[in-house]
Amino acid sequence: MKMTMGARAQMGLEYDWDRALGAPFALAPADLVQEGLVDDPSYNEENKKLGEFCAAVMQEELAALAASRAPRGKRIGIMGAGLMRDTRFWIPRAVSLGLQVKIRDISRVACKNARQFIAENNLGKGVTVSRGDVEDWRVWEDVEDARTLAFYAGQFFQNQTKNIMWDMMYRVGSQFLKIPHRCVYILHPRGEDNPPEKVRWRNTVPYTDAELFDAFGHGFCEGVQVLPLGKHLYFHQTYTLFKVRAA
Numbered sequence: 001m002k003m004t005m006g007a008r009a010q011m012g013l014e015y016d017w018d019r020a021l022g023a024p025f026a027l028a029p030a031d032l033v034q035e036g037l038v039d040d041p042s043y044n045e046e047n048k049k050l051g052e053f054c055a056a057v058m059q060e061e062l063a064a065l066a067a068s069r070a071p072r073g074k075r076i077g078i079m080g081a082g083l084m085r086d087t088r089f090w091i092p093r094a095v096s097l098g099l100q101v102k103i104r105d106i107s108r109v110a111c112k113n114a115r116q117f118i119a120e121n122n123l124g125k126g127v128t129v130s131r132g133d134v135e136d137w138r139v140w141e142d143v144e145d146a147r148t149l150a151f152y153a154g155q156f157f158q159n160q161t162k163n164i165m166w167d168m169m170y171r172v173g174s175q176f177l178k179i180p181h182r183c184v185y186i187l188h189p190r191g192e193d194n195p196p197e198k199v200r201w202r203n204t205v206p207y208t209d210a211e212l213f214d215a216f217g218h219g220f221c222e223g224v225q226v227l228p229l230g231k232h233l234y235f236h237q238t239y240t241l242f243k244v245r246a247a
């Protein structure tokens, strides 16, 4: 079932992302922050390493997307940009390869940060930002003209409730991936790699593979492939960058 922003807020599902993203060490591991184990140098260094890991993996992927024979324009949609730790090094590369980047985020702070990044890097022609819920994003309906070749969701599904995450993944598998050559990149902390005795989270659910990809075993999602492209240690959290595509 698709829920509107209002319905979500009424049900108390709305997390205050503006407040969260504006806090000091906003996206550092909550448990280490509480223990006083994060400072400016370590936070900056870990964020940089995360960004470099994602850029290294995405470099080849972007080249392949740019080379694909899409009929009219080529886009990559970003679900939940946050503070762009994981996307800031590869977005300029995507634009230089001729890809259009579309960012969607529900938070004013995230959108303001993204617009500032675009201005500072002269990316105005290649990147657009819209504020709102990914669930209601019109780009999901871009099935007909097939301009959106890929979505990138970095630390995004871990912040959705199980039902919403499942519904989104079902749309990925049953609609989006029905067009050939499309794919979805997912940066996620697998439950298997982040046991609760090792990592305590803020509002993240470290879904296991079985949970995160459960929707692909249902209905019209047949043939979806999940490929791990690499793993990265962010402080003591282990992230995997997955590529999901049609077989």
Ligand SMILES: C[S@@+](CC[C@H](N)C(=O)[O-])C[C@H]1O[C@@H](n2cnc3c(N)ncnc32)[C@H](O)[C@@H]1O
Residues within 6 Å of the ligand: 017, 021, 027, 079, 080, 081, 082, 083, 084, 085, 086, 087, 104, 105, 106, 107, 110, 132, 133, 134, 135, 154, 155, 156, 159
């Ligand atoms: C954990 S942050 C992403 C962090 C990002 N990868 C980074 O490195 O800075 C998650 C982001 O997704 C956004 N978000 C969460 N759920 C959303 C939804 N349903 N629709 C749109 N944006 C959403 C939040 O506002 C937040 O900016």
